[in-house]
Amino acid sequence: MIRQLGKSGWVLGLVGLLVALAILTKAIQPDFSASGFESLARASLPFAFATAAMTVAILVGGIDLSVASMMAVASVTAAVLMDGAGDLTAGLVVAFVLVVGLAMGAINGALIVITRVPDIVATLAMLYVWEGVALLILNAPGGAAAPWLRELIVGSVVPWVPKSLVFLVVCLAVVWVPLKRSKLGLYIYATGSSELAAYRSGVPTRATRVAAYAIGGLFAALGGLTLTMSTGIGEPIPGPYLLAAVAAAVLGGVVLGGGIGGLLGPILAVIILRLVRMDLTLASVDPNVTTIVEGTIMVIVVMLGGILAVKGRQT
């Protein structure tokens, strides 16, 4: 029981932090309402998918710096293909974009595995490649999105339950829950924890890395889709998602270097970081101070986590 608590302790801590922030928000802004929460959740959506993409790459022992660029490719691909298309075609476009995402991620992974160039270097290179690809497809914001797609993430199911949050949970659960229970999920954690030991245990570590990056690509494509869905156009210039995704993953308890962490923590961390930013804006704090506060929170949370882990080992 206590041991189980230890494993999910980080997530519980984040939930506590989230509750505290929610109370703080209500204090600063007494008229913060369901619609405010709806727009916060919608704005968090691309960050959440970027973080999910980053998390998978880190768990397998790598890192994917091209997450934001892949999102841009997915966004413009969707917007260009949906421009003037019917509802049914739009559905096919969504499926196509998800396949493109898988393919982009798999290319990243294959590049790392085949060339043996370190993850950070290979995906840095791919950051530029995918950025160029996005601009080739669409050199200025444009295109269109099917209205029914927009309906999926705008508005609330019932007050305080935004559709965007439901969309996020469903998308992540559909991919992550079966994965976590599958052999591949175990392979990803094993490879990230100790590649040599995993290889010797018979884990196909190279294929596992490619698969993990492909899943990351899939999440990035979902992130790009949500951009197009919420704005109605494709955006070829990558947004500020890369470092935000690394920050949320680390804050969410994912250990850089691989093997430790999950998806729930990083997603909570995304919401926490967005909420902090919103609160500071509502309190009309200088935006430059806002980033200092974000960085400080990150160090403090990771440090506390480390202290608790040491305490846990001693008892």
Add this chain to the structure above:
Amino acid sequence: MRDEAAAATPPVLEASGVAKRFGAVTALSDAALTIRAGEVVALMGANGAGKSTFVKILTGALRRDGGTIRLHGRDGTLASPAAARAAGIVPVYQEPALIPDLDVAQNLRLGDTPVEPFLHWVRELGVEGLRLDETAGRLPLATLRILDLARAIAAEPDVLMLDEMTAALPTDLVERVLRVVREQADAGRAVIYISHRFTEIAELCDRAVVLRDGATVGDLRIEPGVEDRVVEMMLGAALTPGARGARARAAAPTGTPRLRVAGLGAGTALEDVSFDLHAGEVLGMVALEGQGQDELFDVLAGFRPAARGRLEIDGRPASFRHPADAIAAGLTYVPGDRAEALLSERSVRENIALPLVARPRRWGPIAMRREAERVDAAIARMQIDTRAMGEVRRLSGGNQQKVTIGRWLAAGVETLLLFDPTRGIDVRTKRQIYELVRELAGQGAAVLYFTSELEEVRLACDRAVVMFKGRVVEILDAADASDARLMRSAYGLAPEEADA
């Protein structure tokens, strides 16, 4: 299967003429090995002879450049460890193979190991109370080794390959392992057993295959007196076996000791330890696993504070709050795990020069050139294979260990704390390490030498301290330290004769 009829059955695994090159270095030129069901074959060879490379090829972790491997009479080329496993060859490597961040149950799922047989073998091998939800990285090394072996046996392999299986195990577990492995062979499995311990090989194995310089040079039936011939083969004609006899009795040390440990205690394992270590002396230390020796070395190296007792250096009280304090007091710790001591991606030369230039609180410019002569002398003294001078990690394990100890010849050292320096190292390199240690003592260094091999007390030490349950139970002269006497003390039994 210790009878002559064995030769009639067809071999399970048959390798001949196996060759492997790494760039310009030929690791294997003509390695061969044949094993039948029910046999335990020892694979022996000095470090750098190519044992590890040969094993990796046989288990699919490396691809060979030449030669043939036949498994059950068919082509036995294996593309990966997974393919080897599927073909019935299951290795237990020297380093623990469980994934540290996964729990035991997840590790079992990873290799499709059936849980019930696994638990059966874990108990059979003498580990009680294992929890399947324990994270592997939190288990002690000896337990991890046992779990690796249990996992391998539970896979019901045709060929079980054990690389230095007993190196990190306490004596009681070693006996269990030997018994279970013998039973596995009697049940019809073939076992390839890699070890440097002759006593285990004599007890367990049917034959010994000897590698030297990448080629198989001998295939001997294990019988009384075979040890000398194996050593001869491993060393080659060019080298004489050398004197392995006991050293002359040392003069009783006098004067102020370099290091005095009085009533030292720390944590739960280290209770109350007292002894003196003098300049020019090698003081052996013998203990079963977990008798407080780890904590003692941690305190002496400044890794953790002492809870009780006193330390004196040259008659003056000392206490260490940081490893830098211990180093400043002249205490140098050489860990058993050489990866902790060396910069594996830097050259041998730099690693030797490091302690020369990296003294605490000396941040000035590095006078590399002035030290070059001493470094050169140390390299020549250590007889290191110069093909791999560029990066320490390319050296064999034994040669790496020679660097960790021999570099203090160049740097000079007052007190050296050696923790099991020869673990997993071949006979020839071991002897070179004993010589290095003796030479350091000859220069006036005081050496504390923890060893898990009893004969090293007689080969390298002047006196020996035996620890049991966190206390010193006996201090004796190395010349009197027979295996039997050390063993009785280490198990906490009263010495057979009174000792002053």
